[in-house]
Amino acid sequence: MTTISEPELLATLKTTFGFDHFRAGQLEIVETLLDGHDALVVMPTGAGKSLSYQLPAILSANKTVIVSPLVALMDDQVAALRQNGIEASKIHSHQSYEENADNWLQFANHGAKLMYMSPERLMQPRMLEALKHQSVGMFVVDEAHCISKWGAAFRPEYEALSQLKTLFPQAQMAAFTATADDATRRDIAAKLSDQNCKVFLRGFDRPNLSLAVLPKEKLKDNLLALLDTKRGQSGIVYCLSRKDVDDIAATLNGAGFQALAYHAGKDSDYRRTAQNRFMTEDGLIMVATIAFGMGIDKQDIRFVIHASLPSSMEAFYQEIGRAGRDGQPAETILFYGTQDFIKRQNMIFDGEGDQDFKLREFKRLEALIGYCEATTCRRMSILTYFDEASAPCGNCDNCLDPPTVEDYSVQAQQILQAVHQTGQFFGQAHILDVLNGAQTAKIRQRNHHDLACFGALADSPRAEVKALLRQLIATGALRVNLERYGALEITQSGAQIGQGEAAFMAKKPRAAKTTAPRKAAKTRQPVDRADEALFQDLKALRLALAQEKNIPAYAVFHDAALRDFAALKPQTREQFKQVNGVGPKKLDLYFETFAAAIKQHIG
Numbered sequence: 001m002t003t004i005s006e007p008e009l010l011a012t013l014k015t016t017f018g019f020d021h022f023r024a025g026q027l028e029i030v031e032t033l034l035d036g037h038d039a040l041v042v043m044p045t046g047a048g049k050s051l052s053y054q055l056p057a058i059l060s061a062n063k064t065v066i067v068s069p070l071v072a073l074m075d076d077q078v079a080a081l082r083q084n085g086i087e088a089s090k091i092h093s094h095q096s097y098e099e100n101a102d103n104w105l106q107f108a109n110h111g112a113k114l115m116y117m118s119p120e121r122l123m124q125p126r127m128l129e130a131l132k133h134q135s136v137g138m139f140v141v142d143e144a145h146c147i148s149k150w151g152a153a154f155r156p157e158y159e160a161l162s163q164l165k166t167l168f169p170q171a172q173m174a175a176f177t178a179t180a181d182d183a184t185r186r187d188i189a190a191k192l193s194d195q196n197c198k199v200f201l202r203g204f205d206r207p208n209l210s211l212a213v214l215p216k217e218k219l220k221d222n223l224l225a226l227l228d229t230k231r232g233q234s235g236i237v238y239c240l241s242r243k244d245v246d247d248i249a250a251t252l253n254g255a256g257f258q259a260l261a262y263h264a265g266k267d268s269d270y271r272r273t274a275q276n277r278f279m280t281e282d283g284l285i286m287v288a289t290i291a292f293g294m295g296i297d298k299q300d301i302r303f304v305i306h307a308s309l310p311s312s313m314e315a316f317y318q319e320i321g322r323a324g325r326d327g328q329p330a331e332t333i334l335f336y337g338t339q340d341f342i343k344r345q346n347m348i349f350d351g352e353g354d355q356d357f358k359l360r361e362f363k364r365l366e367a368l369i370g371y372c373e374a375t376t377c378r379r380m381s382i383l384t385y386f387d388e389a390s391a392p393c394g395n396c397d398n399c400l401d402p403p404t405v406e407d408y409s410v411q412a413q414q415i416l417q418a419v420h421q422t423g424q425f426f427g428q429a430h431i432l433d434v435l436n437g438a439q440t441a442k443i444r445q446r447n448h449h450d451l452a453c454f455g456a457l458a459d460s461p462r463a464e465v466k467a468l469l470r471q472l473i474a475t476g477a478l479r480v481n482l483e484r485y486g487a488l489e490i491t492q493s494g495a496q497i498g499q500g501e502a503a504f505m506a507k508k509p510r511a512a513k514t515t516a517p518r519k520a521a522k523t524r525q526p527v528d529r530a531d532e533a534l535f536q537d538l539k540a541l542r543l544a545l546a547q548e549k550n551i552p553a554y555a556v557f558h559d560a561a562l563r564d565f566a567a568l569k570p571q572t573r574e575q576f577k578q579v580n581g582v583g584p585k586k587l588d589l590y591f592e593t594f595a596a597a598i599k600q601h602i603g
């Protein structure tokens with residue numbers, strides 16, 4: 001058992017990180033690691049994984065090496081630790097030889113107990129040799145799913161980490177990830193641990209995030225209308241390609257929004273500046289590919305919009321997980337259309353990896369399609385996927401405005417007939433044209449106007465037929481054959497519907513909406529108007545301090561702490577210390593500056 005009691009751990013939490021209580025799951029993980037067990041922790045982004053290993057690392061007599069895949073992430077973590085008076089070292093490729101050498105010396109001479117490193121650095125023979133003389137008690141592997149080929153983002157440089165358990169048999173292993181299904185979890189545990197590894201799997205629900213899916217039609221118009229309801233808020237718009245990012249960012253800027261474009265094609269200076277601006281300024285919209293987001297610790301992101309379909313359920317959940325980390329309501333909206341599904345499907349099957357891998361990736365994508373097409377609570381569809389029990393949430397579009405499910409067997413039969421009569425040879429656009437009775441060159445060329453199905457659904461709006469077609473694909477009645485350029489093919493279940501042996505129940509298509517239904521605004525923290533002004537002043541002060549020190553703003557204080565300052569207006573050191581987020585180090589660093597600002601405000 002841990003020799004450190006819970007009250008003692010709480011006291012240390014306050015004196016090191018300034019926090020008053022643990023978040024769900026943290027205490028159990030801290031205790032498990034202090035007991036010397038291996039652990040695999042799967043918790044969503046923003047749940048507070050870092051602290052769960054940092055605290056045991058600080059309390060341990062031995063040293064801890066933390067493997068992290070991203071330079072920016074290491075920099076931010078170390079900056080945040082130092083703000084709390086905790087020394088930590090980091091070695092990575094963006095630092096000079098001298099800086100890396102200094103960091104090593106600090107670690108070797110017991111100036112720092114924590115060392116952040118990339119997997120490549122760690123696994124260099126010289127580094128491994130040097131670490132053997134450093135009484136390393138624990139290895140922490142962040143983004144641990146990267147070690148597994150079963151996982152959502154395998155990285156070859158992670159593979160070598162599986163040697164650690166043999167190279168350092170006395171050290172304990174702690175693996176952290178926000179995303180790992182059952183197979184991936186078992187794989188991570190087997191690769192990193194050979195003792196019994198305790199698995200923590202929890203807290204996937206993020207009730208403050210609202211969930212909605214909108215049809216991807218007239219994307220730019222709908223996006224602008226949607227964003228118009230969110231002026232002044234910070235948010236992310238995710239796009240599939242760099243070109244889309246540049247294009248949408250330009251559109252938003254043209255419409256008077258403040259948008260930044262972010263993707264891997266921009267140089268690193270630009271990216272760093274854009275990221276810093278997003279972290280520190282209010283009301284910016286980051287239009288980005290998935291290159292943006294890892295390690296972003298901005299608490300007050302109020303919305304995450306997907307302008308196109310993410311690659312999998314895992315990716316989607318990780319991306320929306322960046323919203324609302326402060327626990328306040330935040331919106332997530334996904335624009336979904338079949339074209340994107342086909343594009344994603346193409347990317348998987350044209351991509352790298354063996355057939356098995358591709359099929360698994362496709363399953364992850366299908367799970368997301370299930371989410372998009374869900375007619376019942378969307379949160380339940382996510383949580384079920386992550387093995388967590390749940391009930392209807394009341395904070396998703398389907399809960400707030402339940403879709404009507406109706407019998408569309410007749411229309412489905414017409415659609416399937418059209419696919420059948422044209423020889424299962426054409427993609428959805430042509431099938432829609434045929435059903436619509438359109439006069440296109442392709443139709444004339446193939447004499448498709450002579451078919452019985454020609455014009456069969458001419459009375460229904462095209463968007464409605466398209467929605468039904470999409471649902472036929474999503475439910476597996478029709479298959480998109482990528483080898484045949486997206487030709488639609490009828491599956492066995494489709495044939496049953498086509499022959500009237502099975503009914504086709506589907507969501508009643510509705511006129512495209514630009515906004516998702518919303519829950520009545522939840523009560524925010526009670527900050528009155530006067531306090532709001534103080535809150536803004538304190539934010540500006542925080543920004544100035546962060547810029548001066550070249551650290552992220554949240555490393556000075558989180559928004560939640562600033563809100564408390566604005567509400568409580570602490571003027572003595574004792575009062576200041578009461579606020580969640582103020583530890584002794586930050587008290588010393590910031591009391592005078594912030595107290596002066598508060599005093600000035602009170603006048």
Ligand code: ADP
Pocket residue numbers: 019020021022023026043044045046047048049050051297325554558
């Ligand atoms: P994860 O690694 O799970 O994505 P982090 O460790 O980055 O999440 O934590 C997210 C944010 O929550 C950080 O800003 C962190 O300082 C804050 N946090 C963590 N634990 C607590 C706590 N017990 N009380 C208040 N804030 C916390």
Ligand code: ZN
Pocket residue numbers: 376377378379380392393394395396397398399
């Ligand atoms: Zn719901």
